[in-house]
Amino acid sequence: NxxxxxxxxxxxxxxxxxxxxxxxxxxxxxxxxxxxxxxxxxxxxxxxxxxxxxxxxxxxxxxxxxxxxxxxxxxxxRNIKIKVKELPIPVAFAAAFEGEIIRRADMHNEMWSNKNPTAELVLMKDASEVEDHKISIIGPDLDEAKEMALVTYVEVAGKKMQPDFESVIERKFHAWYNYMEGVMHTGQRNQVRVRVSNAAFEAGLRLKHFAEVLYFMIMDEFEAVVDKCQVTLITDSEKAAKFRDQVAMPRYDARDDRLASMTDESVDRYYTCILCQSFAPAHCCVITPERLGLCGAVSWLDAKATNELNPNGPCQPIFKEGCLDARTGRYESVNKAVAAATHGAVQSVTLYSLLEDPMTS
Ligand code: SF4
CATH class of the missing domain: 3.40.50.2030 (Rossmann fold)
Structure with a gap:
């Protein structure tokens, strides 16, 4: 400082x-x-x-x-390098639109889990099962229904792909959908709400553009592990419910079960997550197997996969060293990592105490 x-x-x-x-x-x-x-x-x-x-x-x-x-x-x-992405969609696409709220009066479509089935899922497949850049829309498009179901199903294949990366890619849907001007997305997995504004609809935005965004962004950001990618969007309510219950939910459960079997004692490292520093510059979460990030969306397996995919990215390993107090979960290495990640704003945290140096935002 x-x-x-x-x-x-x-x-x-x-x-x-x-x-x-x-x-x-x-x-x-x-x-x-x-x-x-x-x-x-x-x-x-x-x-x-x-x-x-x-x-x-x-x-x-x-x-x-x-x-x-x-x-x-x-x-x-200034040695600034700019990556130019040409997305074939009729609205602007940028991180600047991420906080955009679409109010009911400005809304053309809504896909919301409280009213219709929704799910978001990435699955790793064998290369022979994935047709690159194949886009399928099953059910009505944005001009055929106002409120509808929405399953976003992405199948990826790649020599270096691992099942643990599925949820990391899946988590990015939230940001990518939000980057579209006139689209608002909240939630994840089977609890999702997506709104499309009247202006975006008038500009010609349709579901195939949602799929194009996913395809382009996955192939761009995850090119190291994804060689082929196909996107299916299901808006037919019955088919969406069937997919959610028979394909998505069992997969979410399997991922949760895998994490549930792990304890903080069973690993040699934790991870930082500083994704939220884009709007909270002194914020850092410490992710352990028994403790998700504050948002509840980043598990230890997600953080591990994020680090493998992007070794210089937001999740850095913290090796469990210098235990100062096992009861409250106080470690020298954790304090050091948090102090570095928060630029000195937070010097000391405990993993398990709400009263002594708790990990809050
Ligand atoms: S784990 Fe923490 S820093 Fe990472 S996205 Fe969630 S709240 Fe933000």
């Missing part, structure tokens, strides 16, 4: 950790020069659109007179 008044550390922090740059357009006056000098001091390069000739300072002050190249050069100077 940078201490107040430590200018050198602050400048180092902004240079190394804040990926900002400055673009100026048009003639440069004394105000722009002063502000630009300040930005350069903070480590933010300035790209101007007039020719500064030999007054340029490589990496700090550069001229790009072709506006088509301005952004490219600026990103290059």
């Amino acid at each position: 940078v201490q107040p008044g430590n200018l050198a550390e602050l400048l180092k922090y902004t240079k190394e950790r804040v990926p900002a740059f400055v673009n100026t357009f048009g003639a440069i006056d004394s105000v722009v020069v002063s502000a630009g000098a300040g930005a350069i001091a903070l480590g933010f390069p300035v790209v101007v659109d007039i020719d500064l000739g030999e007054n340029q300072v490589p990496g700090a002050l550069e001229s790009v007179t072709d506006h088509n190249e301005t952004v490219k050069k600026s990103l290059e100077l």
Whole structure:
């Protein structure tokens, strides 16, 4: 943590950790020069659109007179790499839409477990059973019914795929559906609510676009383990209920049973989860076999699989070392990991006590 008044550390922090740059357009006056000098001091390069000739300072002050190249050069100077995804859907797709609420008055469709059967399931299959990019919609589309069932069933195959990765992929449906502008998703497994706005429907959004989003995102984010993927959406109420009861529920139960047979003593490591730092910057969960993350959606097996899929990702292993108090579950290694993950905001936690350093948000 940078201490107040430590200018050198602050400048180092902004240079190394804040990926900002400055673009100026048009003639440069004394105000722009002063502000630009300040930005350069903070480590933010300035790209101007007039020719500064030999007054340029490589990496700090550069001229790009072709506006088509301005952004490219600026990103290059900060080493920012952008992955461009072209999704074949008629609405915008971005993390910015994740918190979007669709109110009843703006709603065109609703698929909600309280009214109709719902389920979300990823299953690992043999490569011969999966036809890559096959999309099936079984039942009415968004223009044929207002309220309906929704089963989202994804079958994946891959040489490096493992059954433990199924639920990790499944958990991402929530984010990906929400990324669509005009779509709201809450819940998981058989407790799901999805709403589609009038505006998204008018723009042409239909169920096949939901399937396209899943296909593209799975093949992009999980390319290391998924070679083939097919998506089936079931909105026919009877078929959805049958799928939920005969295929999805037994699979959820099997996963839960596997976890239930594990104890905190039976493993050599726990995991951090810092997924929620996108909106709670000093938050960290410690996931153990007997303790899910605060959201209830990340189990120890999920955290383990997340770490295997993305070794630099949100779930990092904490080896069980330096037990200070077995009764309250106080470990040196856990404290160290939490202090590092929360940037010093939380220094000490217990795994089992509500009264002494509890793990709350
Ligand atoms: S386990 Fe904790 S950090 Fe991870 S998603 Fe759940 S609440 Fe957020």
